[in-house]
Amino acid sequence: MQRIINFILRYRTTFLYGFLLFISLVFTIRSHSFHQSKYFNSSRWLSGSIYNTTTGITSYFNLNEENKRLADENEKLRSLLFNQAEDTLAAQYPRTDFDVIQAKITKNSYASPRNYITINKGSKDGLAQDMGVITTKGILGIVENTSSNYATVQSILNTKSNINAKIKHTNYFGSLIWDANRYDVVQLIDIPRLVPVTVGDTIVTGAMSSIFPENIPIGVIRKYGLNEAQSFYNIDIQLFNDMANLKQIYVIKNRNRPELLELEKRTADAQ
Amino acid sequence: MLSNPIILNAFRFILLVLAQVLLFNHLNFLNFINPLVYVLFFYWYPIRENRAAFLLIGFLLGLVIDLFSDTLALHTVACVTLAYVRPIIMRFCFGANFDFQNFTFKNSTRVQRMTFLLLLIIVQHTLYYSLEILSLSHFVLILKKILFTSILTFVICVLLSSLFAIENE
Numbered sequence: 019m020q021r022i023i024n025f026i027l028r029y030r031t032t033f034l035y036g037f038l039l040f041i042s043l044v045f046t047i048r049s050h051s052f053h054q055s056k057y058f059n060s061s062r063w064l065s066g067s068i069y070n071t072t073t074g075i076t077s078y079f080n081l082n083e084e085n086k087r088l089a090d091e092n093e094k095l096r097s098l099l100f101n102q103a104e105d106t107l108a109a110q111y112p113r114t115d116f117d118v119i120q121a122k123i124t125k126n127s128y129a130s131p132r133n134y135i136t137i138n139k140g141s142k143d144g145l146a147q148d149m150g151v152i153t154t155k156g157i158l159g160i161v162e163n164t165s166s167n168y169a170t171v172q173s174i175l176n177t178k179s180n181i182n183a184k185i186k187h188t189n190y191f192g193s194l195i196w197d198a199n200r201y202d203v204v205q206l207i208d209i210p211r212l213v214p215v216t217v218g219d220t221i222v223t224g225a226m227s228s229i230f231p232e233n234i235p236i237g238v239i240r241k242y243g244l245n246e247a248q249s250f251y252n253i254d255i256q257l258f259n260d261m262a263n264l265k266q267i268y269v270i271k272n273r274n275r276p277e278l279l280e281l282e283k284r285t286a287d288a289q
Numbered sequence: 290m291l292s293n294p295i296i297l298n299a300f301r302f303i304l305l306v307l308a309q310v311l312l313f314n315h316l317n318f319l320n321f322i323n324p325l326v327y328v329l330f331f332y333w334y335p336i337r338e339n340r341a342a343f344l345l346i347g348f349l350l351g352l353v354i355d356l357f358s359d360t361l362a363l364h365t366v367a368c369v370t371l372a373y374v375r376p377i378i379m380r381f382c383f384g385a386n387f388d389f390q391n392f393t394f395k396n397s398t399r400v401q402r403m404t405f406l407l408l409l410i411i412v413q414h415t416l417y418y419s420l421e422i423l424s425l426s427h428f429v430l431i432l433k434k435i436l437f438t439s440i441l442t443f444v445i446c447v448l449l450s451s452l453f454a455i456e457n458e
Contacts, residue, residue, distance in 0.1 A: 031340040035373040038348045042369060045362030046420055055361050058352070065310075065357045072311055127314070127359070129321045131422050134359035170359060198427060201320060262317065 049132070054162050059170050060125060060136045066168035069124040070138055077122070077265070084265050091154045116231055117271040119143055124168070128261045131198040133173040135159060137267060140167045150230040150270040156258040157181070157236050158267055160229055175201055175261055182224040183236055185213070191224040194236065194255075201261050203240060206253040213251070215242050221255050228275045294335055302350060305330050310357035313445075321434065324442035325364075327354060328413050329449060331371045332406050336379070336392065347372030360421070367417045371409060378408045406446055414439045 026033065049055065060066065121143075125136035139145055141164040149161045151171050159173040160181075172179055175196050183206055184191035192208040206221060219239045225232040237255040245252050272278075305327045313326050330350060334343065351368030355361050380387050382405040383397050394402065418434045 031344065031373070034341055034344050035369060038344060038369045039366065042348070042351070042362040042365035046366060049361045050423060054359065058356050058361050060357055060359050062356065068311075068357075129317050129323050130358075130360060131427075132360070136359075198422065199430065262320065 054134065054170065054172070056163060059163050060134065061140065061163050061165045061168040061170045063165060063167075066124070066136065066138075066140075066165060069136055070168070073122065073124040073138070080263075080265065087154060088266065115272060115274055117144075117273065119145065119269040119271065121145075121169075121267055121269055123264050123267060126262075126264055128173070128175050128201040131177050133175045134162065135171040135173050135264075137169050137171060137269075138167070139269065140164045140169050142166050144271065145169050145269055146271075148229055148275075149272075150234075151267055152230075152234055152270060153259055153264060153267050155235070155260075157223060157230065157234050158259065158264070161269065173261070174204055174257075181230070182226040183221055184224040185209070185215070186220040186222045186233070188213070191226060192250075192253075194221075202257050204237070204255050204257060206255055207245070207250065209251040209253060211244065211249055211251065215239065215251055215253065217241060221253075228272055228278045229270075231270065231272075298330075298334065298346075301330060301333060302346070306350070306353050306357075309354055314358055318441060319437070322438050322441050324438060324445050325367075325410075325413060325417065326442060326445055326449065327364075327368075328371065328406075328409050328442065329446055331368075331375055331409055332446070332450065334375075336387075336394070340376070343375075344369060344372045363417055363420050366420055367413045370416055371413055374412060375409070378405060378412075382408065403447070406450070407443060410439050410442050410446070414442070 045055065045058075060069065119139060121137040121139035123135055124138050127133045127135065135151075135158070137151075145161055145164050147161055147163065151158045151161060157174060159171040159176070159179065161169050162172040163170045174181065174194065177196055177198055179194070179196060181194040182191055183194040190209055190213045192206045194204055194206055196204045209215065217239050221236045221239065223230040223232060223234040223236065235258050237257040237259075240254045240256040242251050242253040244250070309325070309327045313324050316323050318324075327350060331347070347368040348365060351362075351365030354364040354368075358364070382401050383392065386392050386397070414435045418431050418438070421434075422431055
């Protein structure tokens with residue numbers, strides 16, 4: 019017994035190192051396969067408010083550019099509004115499946131294989147896990163964790179991201195993933211070989227997801243090739259968004275999602 | 290005030306964390322290079338350390354940076370390992386002199402100090418980037434990131450360490 023205690027005392031730093039390394043490796047390996055940690059992420063109070071303060075200072079530097087982007091979007095929306103027939107059925111009974119909440123990015127990241135973005139709205143403003151996030155140009159990611167004032171968003175530039183997408187004006191859909199190589203290119207997989215694909219085709223979100231509405235732009239086809247099994251296409255997509263330069267974003271809340279999930283769960287349970 | 294080692298190191302801890310998460314994490318030089326400058330904490334820390342306390346401080350430093358960067362536990366693994374292997378690297382760089390009680394950074398040569406810094410950076414970057422991707426199919430990408438980020442980190446650390454050199458250390 020004495021010798022065991024002596025042994026432990028002698029190598030106590032090595033044991034401590036092993037213990038600390040074990041804890042951090044468990045965290046690391048979990049982060050590769052599961053959701054982001056609920057307690058240790060940048061939407062927490064301390065990191066959230068520090069990022070918010072620095073954004074308050076630096077956001078003045080690109081106000082001009084941001085104003086221009088918003089004015090362009092207003093122009094587009096106004097032209098849509100003026101050209102809309104007054105008494106169509108759609109105008110009388112507008113669909114209100116989706117709520118839109120605007121927010122600003124306080125921390126962006128695109129150089130790591132698992133990128134998370136921090137935004138300045140949280141559960142106080144109605145945000146919750148698994149809401150879609152877009153910009154004026156296209157899709158950005160999905161809300162992963164929320165605190166009361168901040169939220170983290172799993173960017174589409176994340177190897178864990180998997181979003182339903184399709185080729186515009188067709189119903190062929192596949193999964194949108196990222197191979198961690200270039201921050202302006204993502205991959206679309208599982209498009210069958212018989213589908214006619216051309217470089218320059220637009221890719222939009224598909225209807226299979228309860229997170230994003232259909233037809234939100236993603237990007238255009240940059241190049242494509244068949245996968246190893248020669249049966250599906252692997253398509254490289256050039257994103258519309260410049261992921262390195264983002265500020266204003268919109269969070270989309272699907273009002274029917276709880277009902278949809280409940281229905282899907284009941285169906286799965288019944289089997 | 291700064292002559293008290295505890296206050297001095299707490300001060301360094303906070304400043305290096307802020308510099309890392311607010312400035313260097315967003316550098317994105319050539320779109321992928323973000324130097325990990327907090328390695329300077331391990332370079333500057335007093336030579337005669339309490340090893341257990343040093344391991345715990347390293348763990349805390351990594352955890353705080355991970356919390357800000359949403360890279361849970363990658364920086365922590367790198368930091369804890371740096372804290373553990375630091376005495377080994379020091380003995381390798383400073384040779385037999387290191388075992389004398391009156392050894393300080395001042396009576397080591399510049400080459401020895403640079404080798405010490407470079408070895409710390411290599412250990413840190415190798416661990417960080419291999420665990421970050423953790424897949425053999427991205428082997429070239431991992432090597433590219435380790436190489437270029439190490440070079441930039443080394444350059445910035447040399448600049449910072451000569452800028453903030455403290456006379457009586």
